[in-house]
Amino acid sequence: MPKQNFNEKLIARLKTNPDFVDESGELLPAAVKDHAWKLNHDLIKFLLSDPEIKSTFFDEIDGHWVFNHNTFIDYINEKNFLANSYTQFRNKIGLNIDGKFLPERGEVSLVWPYKDCVLEGGQTKEAEKRKEIFFNEILAQDEINQMFDPKVLTNWKRHTTEGEQDVTDIQRDDNGTIRENLIIKGNNLIALHTLKQQFRGQVKLIYIDPPYNTKSAANTFAYNNTFNHSAWLTFMKNRLEVAKSVLAEDGILVVAIDHHELFYLGALLDEIFSMENRMGIISVVNNPAGRQDAKFFPTAHENMLFYAKNIEITELGRLSLTDEKRRDFKYEDIYGKYKLNGFMRRGDNVRKEDRPNLHYPIFYNEITKQTYLERQSDDDIKIFPIDDQGIEKCWRWGRDTFALRKAKYIEVKKIKTRYVIYSKLYEDEYEGEKAKTVWNKPYYSGQTATQGIKTLFGSRVFSYPKSPYVIRDVLEITTKPGDIILDFFAGSATTAAVAHKMNRQWITVEQMNYIETITVERLKKVVGKKVKEEGRLLEDIDYDTGGISKSVNWQGGGDFIYCELMQYNQAYMDKIQVAQSSEELVALWRDIAENSFLNWYVNAEVPEEAVNDFTALGDLEAQKHLLAELLDKNQLYVNLSEIEDADFAVSEEDKVLNSEFYEIR
Template sequence: MPQQNFNEKLIARLKKNPDFVDESGELLPAAVKDHAWKLDHTLIRLLLSDPDIKSTFFDEIDGHWVFNHNTFIDYINEKNFLANSYTQFRNKIGLNIDGKFLRERGEVSLVWPYKDCVLEGGQTKEEEKRKEIFFNEILAQDEIDQMFDPKVLTNWKRHTAEGEQDVTDIRCDENGTIRENLIIKGNNLIALHTLKQQFRGQVKLIYIDPPYNTGSDSFGYNDSFNHSSWLTFMRNRLEVAKELLRNDGVIFVQCDDNQTAYLKVLMDEIFEDAVYATTIYIQVRYGQKTLSEKNDFQKLIEQIHIYHKKAFTPIKPTEEYSIEKFVWEIIEKSEGQTLELGSKSAVLFKPGEYEIIQKESSLTGLKETWATGTVLKNNASGKFFGSYIAPRVTIDGLGCLYKVEGIGEDGLGYRYFTGPKRSGATKGKFYSGIPTTRLKELQSGESKKELVIPNFYNFADGFGNCRHEGGVELRSGKKPESLLKLIIEMTTEENDIVLDFFCGTGTTLAVSHKLQRFYIGIEQLDYHENDSVNRLKNVIKGDTTGISNEVGFQGGGDFIYCELMQYNQTCIEKIQDAQSSEELVELWGDIAENSFLNWYVNAENPEEAADNFIAIDNLEVQKHCLIELLDKNQLYVNLSEIEDTDFAVSEADKALNKVFYGDSH
């Protein structure tokens, strides 16, 4: 019998006992479990009254049915029981975690940075082995309710070359799309959902460099996630990011070999209606500078998976078309002898009846090509040589010149061929002018030759020397501006929108600014003087590092900074900053009075509960316990509650949110 039908039958059966339902008729799982532990006869009779339920929770022994109360209680405890929409997320990716496919889990991973002021401000040596701690919390779909609703944005500031200013307006184009550079502070999953209303289908390029799940404990980024949490964490964010891409948009996701295979399978599933372009391999360090000499195999490479919408076309690198090989001139000294070569008319010149001279390269010069090897198979002139010129050596002799009519794209109307010059030789040459279309481009000064895009780049030098770029530092995870320049120029034009929702120290944003692209950056961690805001302030003031000199950037421009308006998130930060159990107990009273708690939490704080809490004797575990009590739907203020006086949203913020969200506000 299908699981859903069995659940419905079991719930309906249990609801027949008034002790198992509340005043509104909803089932009380706690009451059911309590009766099960007591082996209550009323419950057992109720379960025995249905054959399917009986066969599931009872074992037959010598004609007697024995209640397996442990199996029953485990079933009631499963999130699938009373899970509502939990099991509706049936997008099977094939990555099995805890006995369920990743998309069957229907979970959302929220990652909270543990903020320790000593760690963030005082760590100066990577060898100290200190790291930011993330609380990983998995929320079932039926628990998130309004979490993904648009949020109120607050603390708006515009940063210009003249300094920080209040935001009085938000620039939009004729279609109402925001045309500003934005940095948003707050949980990146919730911020992405907040952006959907305004930027769905507007972003040309997404580049992210997420934590790699390496267990790295370098300063700054903490890459430590367990495997299943990391996959859930990435799925949540990539699914909503996909909605923001234009119909010709593209996403680049960088990772190392700890997760690249799993990430590739995950992205194949999420972007199943898009196109997997390639995986680019980036050398990020030199072999002699390996991270640890204890490793038998040195990790020098990181990968970037590229997926794009079907209308996307990359901007290929180009180079000026060279005429340096067009240096030959052929002088005819006689009228020659006419003949037919296949279907072509030709003129034969014997040795002494022509002269081939080398000159300076010019638009009228000819290029010499040997008719040999693959040229004989893949080139039209090469094929003609093999079929008609080479066999003529036994008829016309060595060292002859053939002027063949009706061959070539150079507008000359003919092509010169020379036959073998020595006895026993089979090789010859042909001479061609500059193709007509290329010649016109050269004459107008607009000739460019497209180059292929390789799937390997060596940025070891860039990674080794990017530590101080932009006037900010991050000893692990920082990317060179040269890498982002390559990606942005390959995929976008000026004024396109670039998004990075793991913006860290702001490399993507800085390069976008210098290349005159609009950008959106999201970051939830505090890097203080090394964060993206300070980097972009340096850029506006004329930062000379990175690609500045190469692209002629001398400063200027502006960006807007704003934050998701916190509510329960403020409580989380207070919990994270606490230094003792006693401080947490004191916080609990304030939290119970002034915060939104999960519906099942008893806001009272009896003395024995406080004693039990202190007895846990592990500050981190205690913090996690308190955070679990908070309603995660109320981490940030929902836009729908902007007029609620409890949240005290200022009139200025109301006005800016109205502009940001447009007519749907």
């Protein structure tokens, strides 16, 4: 049978699986390859069901058929596998090299989201799902020249309680470390490389909530033919490797993830940070009722992976008192509020024979309320550590410690006919409790986070935000005031908002356009603004009082700097993303060919036959994707080394601020 007929049969059969086609019924090669890499049973059974397909992609060994997944994937990758207008256009314009699509040769993953639908206000139920679709391109190492060089930063603005102001200087401490809260707009991989020179080894905590790469409602990474499992891992690997370089030696990385990529991400983190530096995995119950649309187990939690850069010198703090725990400190004396703990030991090794030196009598005088180690009068009551079953046990302290601490820390109560000895724990001496592996407080729920966003903005402008209380507790056990926090998936700015209220320095990055309407606006509300009365500024500040504000006594204040990676080809990416028609894209293509940096292997002309193939695609998303591939990704943003190039028209103000940021003398 001719190869083309075999192609047609294979494609037609693959299209019968709904997992392998998009909404228009077109085959998704990435989804097919993803199933092949995972040795998916359904795919293998399907391939075995046809004799010709079986003989092509399986080897017979001693009567057993073994799936040759490398042969199958190479076949899917072959440029003539989908011999349609899409392939024809790529061939004519130069996007196929050595018989393979560019993504198959690549090692660096860049992502451009081009659509982000925001929920309308006034809804009574979740009528829409947030949808983000991504242009993903994986680049080979030989195509990366200047991509990771520092970039020119532009559009500088400082936000304070007195409103937006010009940036005139950049604050540093005595060690030369930048001491500014920063929000940067741009591709986060490139932004991380821009930041690494100034913040290498300075960041105490990196907290990220990356796209999950699932098909679920909570997905923030659409599963389509431009992003698959292996590309997602590449995407994460690139960012985590450079992020590690900015972590302090005693710094900690925390990654939030659901179960779909948990094991693969864990293996990746073990590779980058080493298994020995894995501190633990926390389950955060963010939906106590569970997602009822799950096929098997309704998902009620997500995970946080904790990794140290150097676990030998890393310390983890404790959680401070919650309002619920604070109510336990219901007694008070001259030393302050306290709670009572039984003075008799509980748990293992608590019997007299286990610790005989901790088994001794304590004498109590009911009139004077004093305790002694020796009898002082006939009225003294002798008390031994004996439980309700008559088992002889031990006290918590030895005799010497008891003698030193009893005046302040020991209290005796009569319970029915027995006298019970308690030790006092004062609220101001409470060291906190160790964070457990399950976090299930009600305020950790996604509903709490969503309600907070609705209160701030008047509507649900962002789907699936993190609870600020989760971030608060992460920061509490990993950082101290003044430490630097980095989140390069800013989203609705929960991490930055919480860090600001807890007096931590923060850096956050976002490439989506909602950075100006949601991310920045939320942080402006956190800082607050001075109240005006009859045109006169008062000392009062109107600030965000929601979320953790009450628990940390937030009163508003502080400031932050906003800036952007200066665009070049990225400006064309933005235009591609908002285009509404094929005609608009063709016009943009001609503009790109004349005025932008194209990939070296792309035909700089715009041949009419290629235009015809481009138009014949009929799929606006596919056309946008193809047009984006023409652009040289080394020139997405203006390199710092080209700041004096007149073609880029960098302003004098930007030159001064970049010199100060990068310490150029």
